[in-house]
Amino acid sequence: MGRVRAVLARPWAVGVLVVAVVAVGLGSYWFQPWKLWQDRTVTEALPGAVEPSAAPEKGGPGATSPTGSPTPSASAPAGPETLAGGELISHEHTTSGAVKLVRLADGSHVVRLENLDTSNGPDLRVWLTDAPVKEGRAGWHVFDDGEYVSLGRLKGNKGSQNYPLPADVDPARFSSVSIWCDRFDVSFGAAELARV
Structure with missing residues (x-):
């Protein structure tokens, strides 16, 4: 004392x-060092993906009229279409998974992360960018040099998740996706979007 x-x-x-x-x-x-030991897993289905049904609905495709002939049906809306995709590479933190740019049946677009596995961290965002994806330290800081659109906070550092594009964003102008730490201006991982 x-x-x-x-x-x-x-x-x-x-x-x-x-x-x-x-x-x-x-x-x-x-x-926020405690985030290194906290994982958040998010599992979202792709919007607009239709589960196949066991039997056709009455009057739907594959149904027949009382005479036994097929009934005409309105054409079903097209399902989600993958426009571009790529595999995530590691930058500041070990990162893996796939990225897809998907056009939904209603014409809107989403960036989909599938089987994402990265570190948790402070202020992580999903960015759609026009920057080239470079391996190693050369690629850590390039994504804020050109044009980019923040699609929001990373929902979870593991799993599959969707990030809608704003209606006024032309996805053809962008060529990559980064898991971006906005607090430290560094990419955790990124993927080049190769057109399908």
């Missing part, structure tokens, strides 16, 4: 202690 009083009696020691506590608090907030 006497030692604590002696330390607190020195003003410089109190100042150093306050600075150390503030530094640890700010460092913890900024780096």
